[in-house]
Amino acid sequence: MNKKLSILQVNTLDLGGGAEQIADNLLKNYRQSGHEAWLAVGEKRSSNLEVLAIPLIRDQGLWAKLCLSLREWLAPLHARIRGIARLRKNLLDLSIGSDVIPRWIGMEEFHYPGSKAILELAPKLVDVVHLHNLHGHYFDLRSLSDLSQKVPVVITMHDAWLLSGNCAHSFACEKWKAGCGACPDISLYPGLSRDTTALNWKRKQGIYSHSHLYLATPSQWLMNKAQESMLLPAITQSKVIPNGVDLNVFHPASQALARSQLTIVPNTQVLLFAANGIKRNKFKDYATIRSALELLSKNTSTPILVIALGEEGEEEVFGSITIRYVAPVSDRQTVATYYQAADIYIHASHVDTFPTSILEAMACGLPVVATAVGGIPEQIDHGVTGVLVPAGASVAMAKAIEDLFNNPQLRVDMGKAAAIKAQKEFSLTLQAQRYLDWYQEILASKAIAL
Numbered sequence: 001m002n003k004k005l006s007i008l009q010v011n012t013l014d015l016g017g018g019a020e021q022i023a024d025n026l027l028k029n030y031r032q033s034g035h036e037a038w039l040a041v042g043e044k045r046s047s048n049l050e051v052l053a054i055p056l057i058r059d060q061g062l063w064a065k066l067c068l069s070l071r072e073w074l075a076p077l078h079a080r081i082r083g084i085a086r087l088r089k090n091l092l093d094l095s096i097g098s099d100v101i102p103r104w105i106g107m108e109e110f111h112y113p114g115s116k117a118i119l120e121l122a123p124k125l126v127d128v129v130h131l132h133n134l135h136g137h138y139f140d141l142r143s144l145s146d147l148s149q150k151v152p153v154v155i156t157m158h159d160a161w162l163l164s165g166n167c168a169h170s171f172a173c174e175k176w177k178a179g180c181g182a183c184p185d186i187s188l189y190p191g192l193s194r195d196t197t198a199l200n201w202k203r204k205q206g207i208y209s210h211s212h213l214y215l216a217t218p219s220q221w222l223m224n225k226a227q228e229s230m231l232l233p234a235i236t237q238s239k240v241i242p243n244g245v246d247l248n249v250f251h252p253a254s255q256a257l258a259r260s261q262l263t264i265v266p267n268t269q270v271l272l273f274a275a276n277g278i279k280r281n282k283f284k285d286y287a288t289i290r291s292a293l294e295l296l297s298k299n300t301s302t303p304i305l306v307i308a309l310g311e312e313g314e315e316e317v318f319g320s321i322t323i324r325y326v327a328p329v330s331d332r333q334t335v336a337t338y339y340q341a342a343d344i345y346i347h348a349s350h351v352d353t354f355p356t357s358i359l360e361a362m363a364c365g366l367p368v369v370a371t372a373v374g375g376i377p378e379q380i381d382h383g384v385t386g387v388l389v390p391a392g393a394s395v396a397m398a399k400a401i402e403d404l405f406n407n408p409q410l411r412v413d414m415g416k417a418a419a420i421k422a423q424k425e426f427s428l429t430l431q432a433q434r435y436l437d438w439y440q441e442i443l444a445s446k447a448i449a450l
Helices: 018-032 063-074 083-106 113-120 142-151 197-208 222-225 257-259 285-298 332-341 356-365 393-407 406-425 428-449
Strands: 006-013 036-043 052-053 128-131 153-156 213-217 235-240 269-274 305-309 317-318 321-326 344-347 368-371 386-389
Touching: 006 018, 006 344, 018 036, 018 128, 018 356, 052 197, 063 083, 063 356, 113 142, 128 428, 142 197, 142 356, 153 285, 153 321, 213 222, 213 406, 213 428, 235 269, 235 368, 257 332, 285 305, 285 317, 285 393, 332 356, 344 356, 344 393, 344 406, 356 368, 356 406, 393 406
Parallel strands: 006 036, 006 128, 036 052, 128 153, 153 213, 213 235, 269 305, 269 344, 305 321, 344 368, 368 386
Antiparallel strands: 317 321
16 A cells, blocks of 8 residues: 655746746645645745745855855945955855855856755655756755765756756757767856856766666656766666646636637637747747748738737737737636637747646647657647647748648647547646656665665
């Protein structure tokens, strides 16, 4: 019989993008299933009592106290004497000790002492720690070794940052396999002030060599990368566990009612895409979406409303196309209403792990037209639940959208197939149960080993 578990998840934030939604959804599901669960975060944005803020404590030894006292003594002179501001900043850095050196030379910074004591944040001893995104200036990666000696540590990779000397995704670059260095773009998120990617890579390799981790990825594409990386020696066991969405919120519903709620004119052709930060995000590909829409406007006179969900801006009109920008929406039911009001969901990326927005669209019964990059081909069955086009292929994307608009029955059939696939493979309940079953397996195997 499976035991009641105590689970501590760790993530950068509790509210935000895909990784945040996944961690929060799992937290709620675990508790609803009768387990004790908490989420420790670098920055807490909600009032949820089960979300625990990781403190940014610093070493308070004699040297640190001296530096901080001098910094405080200089505070009244901060705005009156030139150079005092920089001196006070340097004193703050010096209070950290030798751990500040990586920051000074532009390396990834791991000095976040609060994360070394995350086990103390939970109200009781935990059975398993489940880590999500570890970048975001809150987690000391060096604590992995010690942490994995005390308790089973599961890591879900939502991107490829753990595998490289800096970037969350490497595009076509494969230097991460052998050691990074001579980085083609150090500005890629999380970003560096100078090219220290080779040093960062070696530092991570050293950390992993003393760690014992259970690795999960939402897509086989990302798992394949992990198994070719420096992380491989640290992996005790691995599983591909697809992300899931809450089918109580994301499900097919009356399109007419949804459009009425959103004041969308009936009988309008409606496209939808998740636009939160898409114009600034180098991993996304707004240019292909924009180009496809411009091509579409030249090939049809039928009015098409394009909803850019999660991006503020003035409404744009060109040809038969109207782009309506909708500011970020926090209420998940309202987000679902936008999917339910649309005819087709479109998604373009240069690289993507396993986008939640595609799963949400499928769950709401929408056919998806998307670029075939990263883990997206594992979500969409080409010609059955949607259409896959090559990366950057705006002409192919425009044609796929036009074909679906011209063939309403195909559009309906694809939407139904998408909803069925989401129900069978991408439910939050299934995702959570897969993790719970794995936790039980891990704990059982460790008990036998003892």
